[in-house]
Amino acid sequence: MEAVLTHHLDINAPLNLQAYRAAGGYRSLNAAFDRKPEEIIETVEAANLRGRGGAGFSCGLKWRLRGADAPRPRYLICNIDESEPGTFKDRHLLYGGPHQIIEAVIVSAYALQAEQAVIFVRGEYAKGGNGLRRALEEAEIAGLVGTNIGGNGFDLQIEVHVSGGRYICGEETAMLNAIEGRRPNPRPKIPRPSVKGLWGYPTTTNNVETLVNVPHILLNGAAWFHDLGVNGGCGTKLFCVSGMVQHPGLFELPCGTSARELIFEHAGGLAEGRTLLGFLPGGASTAFLLPEHLDVPMDFDPVAKAGSRLGTGSIIVLDDTTCPVQVTLNLMRFFARESCGFCTPCRDGLPYLAQILTAIAAGEGQAEDLALLEELSDIIGPQSFCAFAPGAVTPLISSLQGFRKHYESHIATGRCPFDAADRNGA
Amino acid sequence: MNDKLDRQALQRHLDQLPPMHPERRAAAVPMMQALQIEHGCLDDAAVEEVAHLTGLSVTEIDELATFYSLIYRRPAGRHVLRICDSVCCSLRGADRLLIAAENYSGVPLGKISPDGAFSILPSICLGLCDQAPAALVGDEAVGPLDEASLEALLQRLREED
Amino acid sequence: MGTIRIENHEIPFREGDNILKTALAAGMEIPYFCYHTALGSLGACRLCAVEITPKDPGKAPQVVMACLEPARGGIEVSISSAAAQQVRQKVIEFLMTNHPHDCPVCDEGGECHLQEMTVACGPPYRRYRGRKRTFTNQYLGPLVHHEMNRCITCYRCTRFYQDYALGDDLGAMRLRNEVYFGRFQDGPLASPFAGNLVEICPTGVFTDAVFRQHFARVWDLKTAPSICPHCSIGCNTLPGARDGMLRRVRNRFHPDLNRWFICDRGRYGHQYSEHPARPLTSRVDGAKVSYRQALAAAAEQIKAVGDKTGGLGSVREDLEGNTLLRALLNGFNGIFTAFSDPRLEAATITAVTALQNTTGAPSLAEMEQADAALIVGDLTAHAPMIDLALRQAYRSGARLAVLHSGPTPLARFAATALAIPPHEMSVCLSHLSERAAAPSAANSNQKEMLANIVVSLTASHRPLLIGVTETLSASQIAVLAQLAAALGPGARLAYALPGANAYGAALLSQTGRATAMLEAIETGHIQNLIVAGNDPLGDTRLGARWRAARQRLDSLIVLDCVATATAEAADILIPVAAWAERSGTFVNYEGRAQGFTHTFRRPEFLPSTAEVIADLARHLELVLPDIAAALGDTFPGYQAPVPGAPGSPLPAPAIPMHIDTTIHQGCESHPGRWQAALSTWYGDDPLASFAPALTELVPAVAALISPAAALNEGIKAGERVRLQGPAGTVVLPVQPDNDVAAGTIALTRAVLAQLGAGHGDPLELEKVS
Numbered sequence A: 001m002e003a004v005l006t007h008h009l010d011i012n013a014p015l016n017l018q019a020y021r022a023a024g025g026y027r028s029l030n031a032a033f034d035r036k037p038e039e040i041i042e043t044v045e046a047a048n049l050r051g052r053g054g055a056g057f058s059c060g061l062k063w064r065l066r067g068a069d070a071p072r073p074r075y076l077i078c079n080i081d082e083s084e085p086g087t088f089k090d091r092h093l094l095y096g097g098p099h100q101i102i103e104a105v106i107v108s109a110y111a112l113q114a115e116q117a118v119i120f121v122r123g124e125y126a127k128g129g130n131g132l133r134r135a136l137e138e139a140e141i142a143g144l145v146g147t148n149i150g151g152n153g154f155d156l157q158i159e160v161h162v163s164g165g166r167y168i169c170g171e172e173t174a175m176l177n178a179i180e181g182r183r184p185n186p187r188p189k190i191p192r193p194s195v196k197g198l199w200g201y202p203t204t205t206n207n208v209e210t211l212v213n214v215p216h217i218l219l220n221g222a223a224w225f226h227d228l229g230v231n232g233g234c235g236t237k238l239f240c241v242s243g244m245v246q247h248p249g250l251f252e253l254p255c256g257t258s259a260r261e262l263i264f265e266h267a268g269g270l271a272e273g274r275t276l277l278g279f280l281p282g283g284a285s286t287a288f289l290l291p292e293h294l295d296v297p298m299d300f301d302p303v304a305k306a307g308s309r310l311g312t313g314s315i316i317v318l319d320d321t322t323c324p325v326q327v328t329l330n331l332m333r334f335f336a337r338e339s340c341g342f343c344t345p346c347r348d349g350l351p352y353l354a355q356i357l358t359a360i361a362a363g364e365g366q367a368e369d370l371a372l373l374e375e376l377s378d379i380i381g382p383q384s385f386c387a388f389a390p391g392a393v394t395p396l397i398s399s400l401q402g403f404r405k406h407y408e409s410h411i412a413t414g415r416c417p418f419d420a421a422d423r424n425g426a
Numbered sequence B: 001m002n003d004k005l006d007r008q009a010l011q012r013h014l015d016q017l018p019p020m021h022p023e024r025r026a027a028a029v030p031m032m033q034a035l036q037i038e039h040g041c042l043d044d045a046a047v048e049e050v051a052h053l054t055g056l057s058v059t060e061i062d063e064l065a066t067f068y069s070l071i072y073r074r075p076a077g078r079h080v081l082r083i084c085d086s087v088c089c090s091l092r093g094a095d096r097l098l099i100a101a102e103n104y105s106g107v108p109l110g111k112i113s114p115d116g117a118f119s120i121l122p123s124i125c126l127g128l129c130d131q132a133p134a135a136l137v138g139d140e141a142v143g144p145l146d147e148a149s150l151e152a153l154l155q156r157l158r159e160e161d
Numbered sequence C: 001m002g003t004i005r006i007e008n009h010e011i012p013f014r015e016g017d018n019i020l021k022t023a024l025a026a027g028m029e030i031p032y033f034c035y036h037t038a039l040g041s042l043g044a045c046r047l048c049a050v051e052i053t054p055k056d057p058g059k060a061p062q063v064v065m066a067c068l069e070p071a072r073g074g075i076e077v078s079i080s081s082a083a084a085q086q087v088r089q090k091v092i093e094f095l096m097t098n099h100p101h102d103c104p105v106c107d108e109g110g111e112c113h114l115q116e117m118t119v120a121c122g123p124p125y126r127r128y129r130g131r132k133r134t135f136t137n138q139y140l141g142p143l144v145h146h147e148m149n150r151c152i153t154c155y156r157c158t159r160f161y162q163d164y165a166l167g168d169d170l171g172a173m174r175l176r177n178e179v180y181f182g183r184f185q186d187g188p189l190a191s192p193f194a195g196n197l198v199e200i201c202p203t204g205v206f207t208d209a210v211f212r213q214h215f216a217r218v219w220d221l222k223t224a225p226s227i228c229p230h231c232s233i234g235c236n237t238l239p240g241a242r243d244g245m246l247r248r249v250r251n252r253f254h255p256d257l258n259r260w261f262i263c264d265r266g267r268y269g270h271q272y273s274e275h276p277a278r279p280l281t282s283r284v285d286g287a288k289v290s291y292r293q294a295l296a297a298a299a300e301q302i303k304a305v306g307d308k309t310g311g312l313g314s315v316r317e318d319l320e321g322n323t324l325l326r327a328l329l330n331g332f333n334g335i336f337t338a339f340s341d342p343r344l345e346a347a348t349i350t351a352v353t354a355l356q357n358t359t360g361a362p363s364l365a366e367m368e369q370a371d372a373a374l375i376v377g378d379l380t381a382h383a384p385m386i387d388l389a390l391r392q393a394y395r396s397g398a399r400l401a402v403l404h405s406g407p408t409p410l411a412r413f414a415a416t417a418l419a420i421p422p423h424e425m426s427v428c429l430s431h432l433s434e435r436a437a438a439p440s441a442a443n444s445n446q447k448e449m450l451a452n453i454v455v456s457l458t459a460s461h462r463p464l465l466i467g468v469t470e471t472l473s474a475s476q477i478a479v480l481a482q483l484a485a486a487l488g489p490g491a492r493l494a495y496a497l498p499g500a501n502a503y504g505a506a507l508l509s510q511t512g513r514a515t516a517m518l519e520a521i522e523t524g525h526i527q528n529l530i531v532a533g534n535d536p537l538g539d540t541r542l543g544a545r546w547r548a549a550r551q552r553l554d555s556l557i558v559l560d561c562v563a564t565a566t567a568e569a570a571d572i573l574i575p576v577a578a579w580a581e582r583s584g585t586f587v588n589y590e591g592r593a594q595g596f597t598h599t600f601r602r603p604e605f606l607p608s609t610a611e612v613i614a615d616l617a618r619h620l621e622l623v624l625p626d627i628a629a630a631l632g633d634t635f636p637g638y639q640a641p642v643p644g645a646p647g648s649p650l651p652a653p654a655i656p657m658h659i660d661t662t663i664h665q666g667c668e669s670h671p672g673r674w675q676a677a678l679s680t681w682y683g684d685d686p687l688a689s690f691a692p693a694l695t696e697l698v699p700a701v702a703a704l705i706s707p708a709a710a711l712n713e714g715i716k717a718g719e720r721v722r723l724q725g726p727a728g729t730v731v732l733p734v735q736p737d738n739d740v741a742a743g744t745i746a747l748t749r750a751v752l753a754q755l756g757a758g759h760g761d762p763l764e765l766e767k768v769s
């Protein structure tokens, strides 16, 4: 397969404007400006481009639902807050090819007829953010961004916002607050940001990986995009594989590639003599899958059918030397620490879960703790204010099911059976 | 650190907020970041300056400053080393790195090393899982690290400036 | 309007309302923490879980937050479903993981919403085995005590403080289960409404620091419906007393006035009644005597001089006391007025007359609906709750215009704020009034701004004009009324009057009587003066003249509950009950008569003013009508308002008065280079200035002048100037302040009293080298 999104990426020496153009960059602008915005949205919808930020919502549909007659100004936000553990694809896009991002933002903003765009970069990627700003300056000087772009009356202002740093800032309504200079707590879901978003105006937020597909779809068409995928998937996907594999890394592969192929062919498989315990298919807030799920196509619907989510397409691999209780505890501490503190179930419930898991991991668990974890999770997930806490309890609930025996043995023996084992394999 | 900040650039930034941002508070985070570079951390004087620039109160600035992980309200060492302790790095040995880092610096995580050379902070996933266990030195990514390469790194930082 | 089924009852709802609001309005209980009627929904605490069953039978029941879910026709809501109860129980369990188990020693005990909800919804036992997070507390000043460990993070405090009251020095810091509500640094909360935190917090994080000093359990407190005595708004309050001592004051809901909140003067001013210097025993010529002896002495004095007796009532004295004192004076043809300053007398009477000629002043709730307002003077100090009402109007988009001579916090929220020297205020107001009647072109920058104000008032649907009586002259007050009339029937007019019963006092007084009284004393026509709740000797403008006149009196008889300069100088002093120790009536700025009843009795014998006067009349063998009859004579059809009820308009015959709106250019033009402006603060009134916790917050005394004036004079901030007024000189540091008008020196009441100057009077300023 030919790489589409990673074709010109170079983390160490990203292409400048001239080189990017020489390699065919910014060609999609003409393709876009030749069409009506609605046509572009139709094409993107026909391509079945689904959001790469975690929820997998259809990009074209989201754009269409915003409405062509939405009040002005309209905002587009490109989400590069990437903080989901296990996910590093957006970093490659940012550091490796800033002009690809700017091109994608321009054509997407044109499709949405948005005159203001913010590219929101996580604070830990500040260096990448600076590279992006330099690229943006080049693009502005070249007249690719600004007023009357391409001579057809379309104005676009782009801003790079480097975050102060917090996982929750990636949540689209928290991000609106972050950009406005308010505390980045999420906002209520009614009215939707597409109606009342940044500064009260219609706002569309997409993950950067979602957006960088748009120029290619414009240039090559929806059918081409369909053909890129396998097993019913559409387009390519930037898969991250990390954890207990020989060669962690980023792999651009057809959407629908199996986890088996990703883990064992592309990421080099497990260390000598190890067996697979399980894996998170889409980042830290997805449900664990087990070895029996290795052949599930890594695409939105099949992974959902298997009981998890494709999420960001980031596979985190556990082998038989890893203690699933420890891993789950690590995840829970992450979520308890990153909770914005707005709503009760998340703010006070997650530390409660972490406390119970700490006790179990340390061999101090009690018989009723497993039922308690489930009882609490059943409230914390569904009853919290935003999607953060449901994501936080998802791996726990699946871990309690998939790795039940491990929990029981911690409690029964009063110790972690992996304590002696070497957990630093790979 | 202690680069003299271009105050005119800050003012230009404020002037250029509209029409994208109708309120000056939109400049709060960029201003905090800029002043933190100058002051080494966002000390009280810096909070006051950001408040002045954005028209918010010092309390309103502090509400933001204390939320963000990359805004330091207390002094940090000359170098800030952020070691990832999230799942992928932890699977590959981050816990041992954190212990080693603490032992090497002789102070608990989060505190400034006695010579002022560095502060070591545990961090959430840095998006460097393909280089796990990984860390950021300032804005520079390093990894995969082991105890030996970490100590060498700290040694180097200690000797720098 | 549709109906929704809640717990099998058909409940009507208003379109756009949520389930929680709908249920509460119908008197059904759904537990909640973060919701508040004044603050609306937030959706953070997740306690208000209910189960809804959609109309569509294919859809499964679902637990939702009642505060966020719109009420819709056809859905069934269950508060008591097992699923909803489960959620509430877990929410409480989560909150209690960190909440200390300190109920036995907590100030909130007995009125803690968290405690009630925990008993009602929570699990009976604790399962969490971990450590609790702990915080350090901040010093937030003398009024509010901070105990962060108890926090349940409902964000009510900051939503009230920042979003509702527009304060900016209390905020939410940090995140996760470490969210911390506090200030940038330790220090007193700056908002005039900070004390409401005590009531808005559902648990014991913010508690009443003054109450703490003499703490009592709520169930041990004696309470009774009362009316705040500290300004003319008449906020409804609930004082609490124990063991013969007033411990605290809380808000009491009034649907049109204060509703959920009161200002800090109203909450903490009550400490005056516990002030160590408060007169509690009668004195004759400095010697302590019994009440009877004092009465006998007073009667003897009055008999000795016959009809040469004057009676000075007060704007802070209740309707009963003023009315009976006037009736007593009528008994021997003496002079009565409630005002020691003729200017204030004329201004207040003019204001009341102007209101009588319109639809009357709007309630606070109506003021919040204004879409444009013109404010003349500093409302924050003179009527704090009007300031809060206007902050609500501002939040809903009203354009505020403020004309002021000295600092005023509302200027910050004003679309137009103009600093006008007192002597130019008349011209300014006339200009506005003329323009409203006949628009014309502007010919100066200031005139253009005034023109904009008129445009904004004319363009609005519900314009509101408010003047501060104490800093306006009678003619200025009349011009403001003219402006209101010119704006048409939609325009509303109100005045911040100078005391809790100023409206009532004005109806009992007559313009010119204050001058007449003073002159009669100076010429010996009055030899005996009865003062009830007034302080002529401490008057800012005329104090010196009153002190001189006092020398000519045979005797000064004072009835009061605070140690004013006049009380200190009394020949016969008869202490009276403070407001919470007696029953009475105040007539507020709208002309609404509201009754209050005594919360408790002190161990000392302390009659009300009206009771003292009735006793005095008996000693004089004078036949006085009883209080009810006296009130009925004065206000035909009068019925005493029932304490606890919302009050009713005082049936008052219109004051026959010709209002003179001609501005006498000559006499109002600037006589010198500098003139005084009264600049006070929200904690200042004749009673509250005896409340120690409030007086801790008095702003530093300085001479405030505009920065331009400071530059002109070559005076830097902090350098000292000598001010010279008719009654004396004062040396003060200078503080440049943008809100002070040109040629104006903004000074506190106490400094003005030392200088003998009132608002607008000329002063001399000289740099001290």
Ligand SMILES: Cc1cc2nc3c(=O)[nH]c(=O)nc-3n(C[C@H](O)[C@H](O)[C@H](O)COP(=O)(O)O)c2cc1C
Residues within 6 Å of the ligand: A050, A051, A052, A053, A054, A055, A056, A057, A059, A079, A080, A081, A082, A083, A084, A167, A168, A169, A170, A171, A172, A173, A205, A206, A207, A208, A210, A211, A386, A387, A388
């Ligand atoms: C807690 C939380 C964190 C999130 N973080 C990110 C993120 O870092 N990057 C991202 O693209 N989307 C993130 N999302 C998803 C966004 O809210 C949003 O759905 C997404 O950016 C939409 O883009 P897409 O439709 O292109 O996927 C997060 C969501 C939640 C609930």
Ligand code: SF4
Residues within 6 Å of the ligand: C228, C229, C230, C231, C232, C233, C234, C235, C258, C262, C263, C264, C265, C266, C267, C383, C384, C385, C386
């Ligand atoms: S506004 Fe006036 S009446 Fe109301 S509480 Fe405050 S001081 Fe009392």
Ligand code: FES
Residues within 6 Å of the ligand: C032, C033, C034, C035, C042, C043, C044, C045, C046, C047, C048, C049, C065, C066, C067, C068
């Ligand atoms: S009252 Fe509904 S969530 Fe708090």
